Amino acid sequence: MKISCVINQVPRTFDVDPMMSLRELLVSAGHVCVRDSDDGEGFCGSDTVLVDGTPVYANLMIAAEADGCTILTPDGLGDLRHLTDVQQAMIDAGVVQSAYNAPAAALLLTWLLEKNPAPSREEIKDALSGLYIRDASYEHYYLAVRLVQEKRKTGHYVSKTAPKFRENLREIGTPDGKVDGPALVTGQRAFVEDYVSPDTCYMVMLRSPYASAYIRSIDTSEAEKVPGVIKIITAANCPDIYYMQAGQGNPEPSPHDRRLFNWKVRHAGDRVAGVVAETMEAAEKAKSLIKVGYEVLKPVLTVEEAMADGAPLVHDGPVEYRAGAPADLDEYNAKASADPREGKVIYQFPLGADIHHNVAASNSGGIGDVEKAFAEADAVVERTYQTSQIQHAPLEPHVCFARMEGGRLTVYASTQVPYHVRRIVGWVTGLPENQIHVVKTRVGGGYGAKQDILIEDVTAYAAYITGRPVYCRNTREEEFIANSTRHPMRMRVKMSGKKDGTITGIFLEVRANTGPYGNHCLTVPMNSCSKTLPLFKCPNMAYDLKVYYTNTPPAGAYQGYGTPKGNYALMMAMAELADRLGCDYKEMVLKNHVETGYRLDILKGLGEGREGNVVPVGSCGLREAILKGCDMIRWGVKEQSPDPDWKIGKGFAMIMQGSGLPGLDHAEAIAKMETDGTVILNSGCADIGTGLDTVCAKIVSEVMCMPLEHISVLSGDTDSAAFDTGSYASSGTFFSGNAALDAAQKLKEGVLKEAALQMGEDQEDLDVRMPGEVFSKKTGKVLTYAALSHEVCSGAGRGMIVAHGNFVTNASSVPYGAHFAQAAVNVRTGEIRVQKFYALQDAGTPINPELALCQMYGAALKSIGHTLYEGMILDKDGVCLNSNMTDYGVPMIWEQPDDFKAVLIDVNDQYGPFGAKSISEIACNGAAPAIGIAIHDAVGVWMDSWPMTPEKVLRKLGRIR
């Protein structure tokens, strides 16, 4: 049918399929920023447009309904060179981060302010209520609105977007926008889907309905007859290569325990067949015609089931070791199943595994004598805590486009780890790395999910063997059932203390569920010990962890790794111990936390598959965060609700993390001065929306004394940059930033050396200054970078000035902080409201303060969600029952605490670039214990599992049995 409408003030006529969605129509018309985050569930709002001046979800409207309408899409606001005041304010407020639906947010705020130039907080909340934000929370959207109002009224901002740090520096520590902010907020082509060529084929995945089963047979003959089908990949024709999907160092501790497709499916949602076809419809049709015979096996769905005597085994094939094989390996393998469908498990080095008891990895260790400490204590608490399986739920699902270009394989990936993608794609295709080009596009939300190579492996393989471009994008359901998730964990804590509040002994037992494959099976659970126990100045500490294979959806990397769980258990136990001893919790915390210089012997055993580095505590803003937070929340003052059914309590938790992995991580950057004196930094880093490109640009700007706009950062492209381990473990600013610093310093050295020749001066008499020139301290002569670089690139020149920076270290820069919650609990209904949440963190020098604050808000709100609402629910057969956004329960603007504050504690670090430490991951670690302790303060019950639901509260209160 024909429809006519006006899109962004341009009259358009289309001949459409009447059932085509409005979003499909708009995207086909070039409005790519009308995106889809939920397959048309009407939840996330990435598809928001204005129809006749009213915000609607374009996925939930058919194109035919738009006939005669006036439509405004987000790219109909300002453009890259002419930002609107709303778009600019969003960048300035720091909310443009991963930005998958930032254009939609800009549209909503524009609509709101046109309708109501002075909206209240409630009206802003309502305007954004249909928009799901995972990265930055909603707090600075209120600020963005205020900035617009101020600018419209006075011509400038009155409010500060963030505090400024380091007055002696120009760019570092100054809120000054984001280098990719304009492109992202205006909805430019930036994400993987924007690079897909019209000739692409589509790949869809047939997935197992069973949690555990052998594949007896696969018949693809009927499916292959479907016109347009190019290839169907199954266990029968995929390469016999074992690998793992964890994107971390190499060799990474995760066992190589899977092929692209396996003869044994190990979770409901596991890959059975990949169908490549010329159209999505053909791929789906062919998928439905594949006949699979399953031999269904009994699954194990919990750690308890996995550890039981006689439990079904998730992996029961032979084990191999690339290094350090035990002497009795043959004897051990004699117990393996003879069924070749089991496959095998290859360990890179011993991890304390025992797959014939479902143990994927284990570790234990400690310092001092905990048993003696317990025996001599005035009080001992012992409690077991359980955490749920959590999805990252980024706005952009896992997505990949791969094609052969000039005989090489190019992979467009939304990834945190482009170089690991390249390595793993190399493994499964057999191609050397020089034949593979990975292009990290903008990433619409990672949070650890995109540290795992979950679809790039099979998409790239499909493109390679077919020679056709292949596009694969997870459905939202697949994001839940076939992705990595946060490991569910059971933690038993035993903690002892003296009457004066001294903690004398801590034992932490961790039993983690890694799911069917061992992605990060050691590293994530280790973090529950290695990023928590070093908070305590306690001479007797021990840990014991075992990680079990199960048939649940896979677990893997997740922002914070295992730290939020270990921290939840330890802080809750400490609060209970304080209660038992009659101590004030705050005083106990102050008495037992570490401080600068304290030697962390506990770290010796807490390496990730190797011996840990024993170091003293470095820069540390922990005490200041605790004291300041206690003042802010009025610790010790009991708040009363006017409604007697609602009781109010307060809690807080210490937090720490790391800044990358000393001794393991590695970053490089190449800076080159272009012929006009501008600089391009080819960084191996992977900016996933957090502002890492901006960090690198600011560092170069600061060192080179040149304007930020004269520096471009090209990052995450494996062809143009040098190696970087990627963005995970809070490594970005610390490692990639330090590599950029090294490159910038070397570039400056090269410029001064060249200038000395061109100016006829001694190099030691020269220095650089704004706006990008060399000057002589001796003669006052000046040489601009443009002139200098033009000369070196001339026929008589000495060659472009290029500098290669890199960074490795054994030094640790640990961020610290404390998170505070005030919660109200209804004793009749069990409802919980987080009234106040304060996040105080020491990030060293925050290079982008406004972005740092928003990352703290985002991670804190996310972890409030984990604490109260989120959790994948499996039925008795291991099938996920809430694999959509509506039922899963991510927090949105209505769940955000009304009083929400993020505070940066000013600490200068010794090792970070310009004193910077990491910021984001640590902010996931405080909510659960802070809220749990607040609930106890309110109603007197200890919440020992998350999510802390109203039903659990009522059961603890004895209201229901």
Added chain:
Amino acid sequence: MNAELYSPRSASEAVSLKTPSAAFLAGGTEILRHGSSVHADRLIMLKNTEGLKGITKEQDQTVKIGAMTTFAEALRSSAVPEYFRKAIRYMASGTKRNMATIGGNIALIRDDSYLAAVLIAAHAKLVLLMADGERGRDGAFAMERKELVCIRRYLLEPDLYRNALILSVLLREDVKVVSKRYANTAESHSFLTAAMGIVDGKVRIGVSVKNSGVFFLKELSEEMNDSADPGKILADFADSWNGLDIPDDIFGSQAYKRYLLGVTLTDLYRSLQEDRGEEVSDV
């Protein structure tokens, strides 16, 4: 969804197009939603159908809301009683409120409908257009009739009205209704909505329980109306109610939901009594 699309200009035409496997397309937030339970081979788009919009005050202290009135439009109208505006706000997404229509929401007859529970408690009525008789050559039915139907009957006997088009909803202004909705997050599906009204001096209770259904607690309402101590009735009800089959599901256990229902009804009753300035029974 693959379906034929029709765009009738009048309600009569819309009804004439309705077949058992067809669906009226109102706001689209459910029918076009991924995961929708509605499947149809014909969609009858009501966007351009005349006479289905608008909010008017009628005689007899009644407000008429056209079926195609969106949640947002109803929320903005001061003519709409506050008890209903509160129920509208249970739809957390403002963008969805711009699209979803009052009639469309009711017609879905969802077991998690917060509007349904409130409308039952308010003793609301629907104006339906029904088609009867054989279809003529032009596809139209020989007869059509308007029918005024109690919301309770529409919701609880859906087969009677499968092909009917809701024209409008009639809300009484002279009633007091209080309600409460429970969901994991504001944007999640409701798993329990309870509403209690005082209509013509009598208590009416409407309840929606996800995976169970929408209920008019007639016996409980009558028992309370006849009792000298309604508070005690509710307290007893909290312990056991055999008339409702509530499953354990992703929203919680049966025990939890039963408990919550009892507590909530008690609270709603207390709230109603406080509104009336009456002495509150000790419940």
